[in-house]
Amino acid sequence: MRASLLTLALAFAAAPAFAADAPDVQRVEVGNRISENIPAIPETLAERLAQYQNTRGASAAGWLADGSLLISTRFGETNQAHRLRMAGGAREQLTFFKEPINSLRPAPAGGANGFVFGKDVGGSEFWQLFYFDLDTRTARMLTDGRSRNQGPVWSRRGDRIAYATTRRNGRDTDVHIVDLDGRSVPVVEREGAWFVAGWSPDDSRLLVSQYISINESRPYLVDLASGRMTPLYDRRRPAAYFGLAFAADGRGLYYVSDETGEFRELRYRELATGRTRSLSAHIPWDVTQFALSDDGAYLAFVSNEDGIDKVHLLDLRNGGEIALPELPVGLVGLGGFSADGRRLALTLNSATSPSDVYVIDLDAARLTRWTESEVGGLDASRFVAPTLIRYPTFDQVDGRPRTIPAFYYRPAGEGPFPVVINIHGGPEAQARPGFNPTAQFLVNELKVAVLVPNVRGSSGYGKTYLQLDNGYKREDAVKDIGALLDWIAQQPELDAGRVGVQGGSYGGYMVLASMVHYNDRLRAGINVVGISNFVTFLENTESYRRDLRRAEYGDERDPKMRAFLERISPLNNADRISRPLFVAQGANDPRVPASEAEQIVRAVRGNGGEVWYLLFKDEGHGFAKKSNADYYNAASMLFWQTHLLGD
Numbered sequence: 001m002r003a004s005l006l007t008l009a010l011a012f013a014a015a016p017a018f019a020a021d022a023p024d025v026q027r028v029e030v031g032n033r034i035s036e037n038i039p040a041i042p043e044t045l046a047e048r049l050a051q052y053q054n055t056r057g058a059s060a061a062g063w064l065a066d067g068s069l070l071i072s073t074r075f076g077e078t079n080q081a082h083r084l085r086m087a088g089g090a091r092e093q094l095t096f097f098k099e100p101i102n103s104l105r106p107a108p109a110g111g112a113n114g115f116v117f118g119k120d121v122g123g124s125e126f127w128q129l130f131y132f133d134l135d136t137r138t139a140r141m142l143t144d145g146r147s148r149n150q151g152p153v154w155s156r157r158g159d160r161i162a163y164a165t166t167r168r169n170g171r172d173t174d175v176h177i178v179d180l181d182g183r184s185v186p187v188v189e190r191e192g193a194w195f196v197a198g199w200s201p202d203d204s205r206l207l208v209s210q211y212i213s214i215n216e217s218r219p220y221l222v223d224l225a226s227g228r229m230t231p232l233y234d235r236r237r238p239a240a241y242f243g244l245a246f247a248a249d250g251r252g253l254y255y256v257s258d259e260t261g262e263f264r265e266l267r268y269r270e271l272a273t274g275r276t277r278s279l280s281a282h283i284p285w286d287v288t289q290f291a292l293s294d295d296g297a298y299l300a301f302v303s304n305e306d307g308i309d310k311v312h313l314l315d316l317r318n319g320g321e322i323a324l325p326e327l328p329v330g331l332v333g334l335g336g337f338s339a340d341g342r343r344l345a346l347t348l349n350s351a352t353s354p355s356d357v358y359v360i361d362l363d364a365a366r367l368t369r370w371t372e373s374e375v376g377g378l379d380a381s382r383f384v385a386p387t388l389i390r391y392p393t394f395d396q397v398d399g400r401p402r403t404i405p406a407f408y409y410r411p412a413g414e415g416p417f418p419v420v421i422n423i424h425g426g427p428e429a430q431a432r433p434g435f436n437p438t439a440q441f442l443v444n445e446l447k448v449a450v451l452v453p454n455v456r457g458s459s460g461y462g463k464t465y466l467q468l469d470n471g472y473k474r475e476d477a478v479k480d481i482g483a484l485l486d487w488i489a490q491q492p493e494l495d496a497g498r499v500g501v502q503g504g505s506y507g508g509y510m511v512l513a514s515m516v517h518y519n520d521r522l523r524a525g526i527n528v529v530g531i532s533n534f535v536t537f538l539e540n541t542e543s544y545r546r547d548l549r550r551a552e553y554g555d556e557r558d559p560k561m562r563a564f565l566e567r568i569s570p571l572n573n574a575d576r577i578s579r580p581l582f583v584a585q586g587a588n589d590p591r592v593p594a595s596e597a598e599q600i601v602r603a604v605r606g607n608g609g610e611v612w613y614l615l616f617k618d619e620g621h622g623f624a625k626k627s628n629a630d631y632y633n634a635a636s637m638l639f640w641q642t643h644l645l646g647d
Contacts, residue, residue, distance in 0.1 A: 025037060025605070033614070033615075034613075034614070034615040034616075034617070036611075036613040037611065037612050038614060038635050038638075042638070045641070048445055049441060049633065049637060050376070051376030052376060052437040052445075053626075055354050055376050055437045056373050057355030057373045058071050058091070058355060058371040059071060059072050059355050060357045061081070061106065061115070062115075062345070063335075065107070065110075065111075065339075067085075068084060068086075069085075069335070069345055069359075070083060070084075071083075071091070072104055075091075075093065077625050077626045078098070078101075078624060079624075080095045080097065081093075081094045081095040081115065081117060081132065084371065087359070087369065087370045088371075089370075091371070094132065094134075095117070099120060103116070103127070103151070104116075105153070108154055108156060109294070110157070111158010112133075112159065114131055114133045114134045115132050115134075116131055116142070116152045116154070117129070117132065118149065118150060120620075122619065123618070123619040124590060124620055125148065125590045125591070125620055125621065126147065128141050129143045129152055129161070129178070130142060131180050142184070143163075144184075147166045147167040147170065148166040148173075151196055154199075156200075160178065160179050161179075162196040170544065171543040171544055172190070172194075172544070174187075174188055175208050187206060187222060188208055188222065192210050192212075193548060195208065195209055196208055197244035197245065198244060199246070200250050201246060201249070204224055204225065205222060205224060206222045207220075207221060207222075207244045207253070209244065211548065212238075213548065213551035214240065214459070214466060214552070215238070215466065217239075219231075219241045219244055219255070220232060232269070234259070239258055240258050241255055241257045242255070243289060248296025251270065252271055254267070254279075256290065258463050262462035262463055262464060263285055263287075263463075265278045266279045266287045266290055266301050279314065285304055286304045287301050287302065288302050290334070291336050291344070294337065297315065297316060297341055298313060298314065298315060298316065298322075298341060298344075298362070299314045300313050300334055300337075302334060304432075304460050306405070307388065307454075307460065308329060308330070308331075308432075308433070309332040311324060311334075311346070313344070324367075325367040327346075327367065328348050330349050330353070330433065331349045331350070331433075332347065332349075342363055344362065345370075346358045349435055350433070350435060351384070352435070353435055354435045355435065358370060376437075382444055383444075384443045384444065385433065387408050387410070388405060388407060389407075390403035391404055391406065391483060392404075392483065393480050394479050404453055404480050404484070405453070405461070406453035406454065407431060407432075408449070409449060409451075411444070413447065414493065415449075415494060416493055416494055417493060418523075418644050419448065419450075419451060419496075419499045420451070420501070420502060421451050421481065421484060422450060422451070422507075423452075423453065423481070423501065423507040423514075424454070425504050426457070426458070426505070426506050427469060428458075428459050429458065430459045431458070438636075439452075441637065442637075442640070446645065449493075451484065453481070455480035455481065455510070456468035456469050456476055471553075471561075472564060474553070474554075474568060481501070481514045482514075482517065485518060498523055498644055498645070499521065499522055500523050500526070500640060500643070500644045501525045501526075503528070503530065505530060505531070506530070509530050510530075511530060512531075512532060512577070512600060515577045516577060523579060523580075523644050525579065526581075526582040527582070527583050529584070529586060529591070530592065530596065530597070532569065532596045532597070532600035532603075533570070533596065534565035534566075534569050535556045536571075536595065536599070538550060538556045540596075541590070545591065553565070571599055574600065574603035574607060575607050577604050577609055578608075579609075580642075580643045581610070581611045581612070582636065583612070584597075584613075584614040584623075585613075585614070585615050586619030586621060587616060588620045589620045597613070597615070612635070614632060616628050
């Protein structure tokens with residue numbers, strides 16, 4: 001039995017005991033939703049939220065053989081695949097599953113007439129890969145139906161797919177190749193987590209990479225005929241490598257790495273000589289993604305500059321950069337070049353607009369919007385764009401206080417405003433100013449300021465910053481939240497007496513740790529799928545990801561590290577949490593099992609604390625189904641109204 005199923009059984013077995021042990025717990029079950037101590041959602045609140053909850057976005061997945069775009073968007077409960085034939089055209093829905101689909105990848109031009117996608121059940125993340133045939137409008141499973149499968153990459157001929165799978169033993173992630181009839185053969189079967197990067201132009205070689213941690217990966221070139229694996233990294237200098245791809249002539253590779261400095265640069269490597277050069281050394285920020293045209297003429301890449309994306313286009317024939325039409329300020333996803341290399345699809349998202357699909361015509365240097373997603377009938381001019389602030393924290397860099405970046409959403413008016421601090425997960429992630437309807441509701445409807453910090457350990461600010469919270473430095477990131485509370489107290493428009501904190505996954509741990517250390521300075525906290533005890537988390541997270549998390553948090557099998565992790569875990573300090581707490585969890589979560597939520601709920605209630613608890617039986621690490629997400633959002637807004645805005 002998989003660990004996630006065992007965790008689910010334990011969660012359901014334990015939950016009724018809570019109500020028996022604590023008579024004041026009001027437990028309600030409605031379908032797949034279990035709630036404890038959550039009041040009925042007032043109709044007035046539900047009506048105010050409805051428009052914000054009915055915003056939707058669209059993202060570009062790539063070009064189909066007929067020149068139309070494959071996109072992902074939602075018209076019902078979950079995101080599904082749609083086809084878009086022209087700018088402003090009707091979105092033709094192609095898949096109709098109960099579960100959301102992901103990893104949409106259209107076959108390359110000249111190959112199969114269809115696309116591959118991934119789908120799990122109930123948020124388990126044991127994704128299966130499917131091929132959707134556009135000729136027959138049918139989907140068939142390509143994987144075994146049991147293992148975890150991800151990262152599909154089409155061969156250049158469009159007849160096979162390389163992907164990563166846990167099929168062999170459920171612990172290690174290998175690389176396989178599958179044809180469209182479902183015949184799968186292993187390519188790499190080794191200890192660790194291995195993923196596919198790309199195929200050579202003649203499909204004779206495969207780029208793969210072993211992921212060690214956010215700070216280190218090890219790329220290899222695999223000869224498919226002989227099985228020989230050639231390392232493409234310097235063993236003496238660990239570095240991170242992302243997005244490897246062959247040049248069109250097969251003589252070199254493009255990739256992203258921090259092998260020569262603080263930031264992840266776009267680089268080129270000559271395979272014959274091993275010589276490398278940077279294509280983005282003039283940009284002192286991370287390159288996050290790139291795309292090549294099939295003919296090798298163009299390369300588009302995106303740099304993340306203090307949280308804002310900038311798109312660059314290189315003409316590889318002469319090495320020059322091509323001027324692009326002005327793009328909206330925000331976040332960008334590259335949707336790839338059309339087969340003829342003359343159009344580039346993008347997904348654009350900003351703090352005041354949900355994701356939409358755009359296309360750049362390279363010949364005309366013209367940007368055209370292909371989708372116009374709904375904003376629930378709201379007046380988008382009222383949406384608030386955040387400002388970037390930096391606040392000083394407890395330590396120094398070069399003799400000066402280190403500063404922490406944060407995005408600040410300020411309501412209209414004079415204040416003083418209550419504050420919600422929203423902490424991202426990861427921890428190797430970055431909070432960025434994308435469209436967030438919940439933040440807009442807080443700011444516009446409840447007049448609550450929202451602060452979204454990128455505490456130490458966040459990505460996007462160089463590899464030194466990324467590693468500042470590793471191992472025994474874990475609670476230094478929590479001190480960054482204490483410094484933010486100090487900053488709030490110095491702002492006349494903010495009410496330091498009414499501050500709440502919320503976050504998911506690792507951000508959920510940060511919520512609990514902040515409530516342990518700054519209980520008297522906070523009004524309440526919301527923890528979504530968060531870690532409550534690092535030792536039990538590491539012992540119970542799915543086996544395929546355990547070593548990856550040990551690289552970040554520390555190895556609980558080492559007695560010294562185990563003692564440290566036990567000491568800092570919120571579960572073992574729950575007696576210090578007296579402020580109201582809301583815990584929300586998916587029962588099928590493979591990353592942070594439901595037992596992490598159950599045990600912190602039990603501990604805080606055992607100390608006399610007030611806890612609202614929400615469990616969805618059909619969700620995993622987050623809430624992918626619209627009705628579930630809507631209920632959670634409504635409950636969280638009611639929680640803030642009750643415990644942050646109330647007296």
